[in-house]
Amino acid sequence: MNFTLTTLGTASAMPRVDRNQSAQVLQVHGRLFLIDCGENTQRRIREEGLSFAKIEAVFISHLHGDHVFGLLGLISTMGLYGRVEPLRIFGPAALEAMLVFFKKYFGDGLPFQLEFTEVKASSPVTVYENRYVRVSAFPLNHKIETYGYRFDAVPTPKNPEGAHQPSYAYVSDTAPFEELPSFVQGVDVLYHESTYTAEFEQQALKRFHSTSKHAAQCALDAGAGALILGHYSARCRDLQAFENEARTIFPNVFAATDGDVFEIPKK
Ligand SMILES: [Zn+2]
Ligand SMILES: [Zn+2]
Numbered sequence: 001m002n003f004t005l006t007t008l009g010t011a012s013a014m015p016r017v018d019r020n021q022s023a024q025v026l027q028v029h030g031r032l033f034l035i036d037c038g039e040n041t042q043r044r045i046r047e048e049g050l051s052f053a054k055i056e057a058v059f060i061s062h063l064h065g066d067h068v069f070g071l072l073g074l075i076s077t078m079g080l081y082g083r084v085e086p087l088r089i090f091g092p093a094a095l096e097a098m099l100v101f102f103k104k105y106f107g108d109g110l111p112f113q114l115e116f117t118e119v120k121a122s123s124p125v126t127v128y129e130n131r132y133v134r135v136s137a138f139p140l141n142h143k144i145e146t147y148g149y150r151f152d153a154v155p156t157p158k159n160p161e162g163a164h165q166p167s168y169a170y171v172s173d174t175a176p177f178e179e180l181p182s183f184v185q186g187v188d189v190l191y192h193e194s195t196y197t198a199e200f201e202q203q204a205l206k207r208f209h210s211t212s213k214h215a216a217q218c219a220l221d222a223g224a225g226a227l228i229l230g231h232y233s234a235r236c237r238d239l240q241a242f243e244n245e246a247r248t249i250f251p252n253v254f255a256a257t258d259g260d261v262f263e264i265p266k267k
Pocket of ligand 2: 062064142173
């Protein structure tokens with residue numbers, strides 16, 4: 001089994017004409033897991049030819065607008081499409097108030113349930129599991145309560161301990177911190193925010209963000225197979241610079257743009 005990751009948005013706080021805010025879709029055995037949901041995510045899902053109906057769960061890292069402003073519009077559109085299957089939504093406690101607000105003012109006649117699960121973790125904790133994948137949340141070091149998510153394939157009865165099982169981790173907005181590599185230890189593919197290039201390191205740390213070199217160091221320390229960068233500041237335009245800098249520390253790195261597709265593990 002493979003995971004397939006599609007980046008929907010790779011911008012940070014300010015969207016650009018060619019770059020949307022944070023959102024990704026991870027496909028696991030025909031089901032879709034939406035990770036963060038910046039503005040315009042529902043249009044990006046359609047542009048990538050992905051199906052709303054196959055979205056099984058949504059994982060929100062934190063309550064900054066560039067990671068969550070697209071969620072209410074997406075829920076509303078799912079309702080217009082007549083979804084009846086409950087939608088599971090995971091995120092920090094503050095997200096529940098946003099969903100309650102939605103239900104009160106816009107949720108009349110919504111044909112499906114929103115099943116919210118509060119994420120609270122000071123170390124990695126399993127928040128979701130089906131037959132094929134186990135999702136755990138782990139804390140990050142940002143201005144507000146923020147979580148990363150790790151997706152590990154569940155060993156199947158046919159393959160109890162045999163072939164390699166794919167794994168993926170999403171490290172959302174964070175400054176570097178000591179425990180982080182251990183939370184994402186050994187993943188095939190690590191996505192790590194890289195808001196700035198190294199020349200803006202002071203600014204990155206002040207704003208609880210990472211540079212491309214921080215991301216690369218995390219990938220190296222975690223023993224990751226590959227590193228994907230995203231969440232670029234609008235002031236850093238040259239993605240090649242992100243990649244080149246990171247590569248001085250960790251060789252297998254890709255500066256993602258919107259609409260990139262990655263097979264995990266890479267063949
Ligand atoms: Zn952000
Ligand atoms: Zn943030």
